[in-house]
Amino acid sequence: MITSWQRYAKDHPRVVDMVVIVQLFAAVALGSAFTTAGNSRTNGSFGLGVLLGGIACVALLWHRSHPRTVVAVTAVCGNTAGAAGCLLTPLLLAPVMAALYWLAVHTDRRTARVHCLAVTALLVATAMFFDPYGHPLALKTIGPAAWVVLPIAWGTASRLRSAYLEAVQARAEHAERTREEEARHRVAEERVRIARELHDVVAHHMALANALAGTAAHLAASRPEQTERILADLVGTTSTALRELKATVGLLRRPDDSEAPLEPAPGLGRLTELATAFASAGLTVDIVTEGERRPLSPGVDLTAFRIVQEALTNVAKHAAARAARVTLTYTHDRLTITVTDDGSGGTPVVPSPSGGFGLIGMRERAHSVGGRVRTGPRPEGGFSVTGELPIHL
Template structure:
């Protein structure tokens, strides 16, 4: 259970006052006048105000030192009332800038020296040494406490900022995955649903084929969404007994994607050159998603255009390109590469150390060309060797 700061300060004030009163009873044995009602009142005035030290440290310090000066001037034993001023000096040093703390330390040292100066039996060299030494030590402790608190707050801010960045990055990653999964499959479903509606009465066979494509595409979309959710749950800790996540889509499934787009009414040709080989899952997913987004844009925005997908395996990298013949009309934000999906392509390529070019062709049409390194060494030195 956490105790409130005010309660802590009240307990400290009570403890300081009690110690000062008990010490004051030893005044006569030390050769000083016994405490009377005025003395006890001044003792309370020196120690009780520390209750408000956290809220108004400078005000409390001035009140405490004025009461201490009055106590010393009245001729009582100065040592009795040293604890309150030392505590409030520490509080000021831990909460206020160094220049303010130095001035307050100078005030305490001056009162200490004043008490020695009006005492008949004081050794001034010892008094001055104590005044300066105690003031500097307390000042140092307070300064260290303040710096520690500042560093702790700075660390907390940095941790919060890092957590916010990680959350934003995770949201961006999820958004990209959702866009890639949903946009592509929904585009195919939309085209096929329109076709089925158009020919439902006149060409039942074509309508049935379109409905079959819708069923297959929607099932695949649901499976990819389930896979993504399983991955997210696993990253959050997951639950025991859950079935393992399905493998992420890769280049081996380009044929399925091309067939699905063909079913959507876009003539697509797939050409693979070089010797296919296993690649890192992230690299395959990146290339797959770029092709998926490019074909989705053709399907949505370039009606009547034919597309070509080329995958080339090189020595240290792969090259992927998706081009169309420009018979359709692509919106300006897609032509310039400013759409959300195309921004996602750029982010994916950057994440895996690749390069991507997106834009219209001089002879007409639109092209997306991606180059991805297939090894850490190739990514580091920009290996572009070919087989």
């Protein structure tokens, strides 16, 4: 959790640096006065200690851009003050400790370790050779080393904590982006699915209705009885279209936990009904089954029916053919669907100014169940649609 002080420090780093440096200078001045008071052998050390402390504190202003140089300057100033007679206390060494802390924060562990050893060796040497107070050897070695290791350890811990928090933040942002991308992907998939369902329901029946209406208009004057039968078929086709459209929209609007009964999805069992509907529109459809017929998974059965339905709709709309052949070839684990037309010429049963998304929809449906669809013209004339689907998902 970021406090108001942390937020202010992040937004105004130079102001915070100045406040810290002023406090460090006060510590150096206090340390110089305290360590030189009452000792005749260190006369004049106070002024030199304050001067060197001021130089070290000014150097700290560049601790972000030049951390190694700042450590060197503050270490030289601290050791010079110690050589002049000032006692190497944490107060006097405050600028050096701050520089080492920032060095550990801004650089890597190896750099911090090397500078820690160098500054420790320099301070221990100064304490041993320039000691006007005659302190024990343990105090002259352990004390300076401790005051150097402490800020290095603290700075390293701060750097690792910051790196950890940044990694957590990065993972959270990545997870958020992933969720957003997944949501967009799901929306796109849902839009494609809805478009495919509506196309399968609407395009087929509207093509038949258009063909029946055109035929009825053509025969209205010369064959009224046949026209009446065609109009009856037209009513049945449009009623079926409305019923399937209503069922599809209802399915799309249905909550996931709804237990309302659904109309059975169409399958290859309705091919005869499909062929009869196209025959009413003037397209003769011959259905041939090769191999032993095998039960299909519901998804494969629906996909197979939609492929045949779309292929025959395209024949009626674009092929200018009067006959089509649907061949269902069953093997041990595959169903091959082949829809061909005679390409006999003339005008299409259902005139269409342009193509649509039927072929794309067929390929998408086949791919969704692990199959594929191939389309193309036949050498002997006409067009062929071949779909290969697994028997079971």
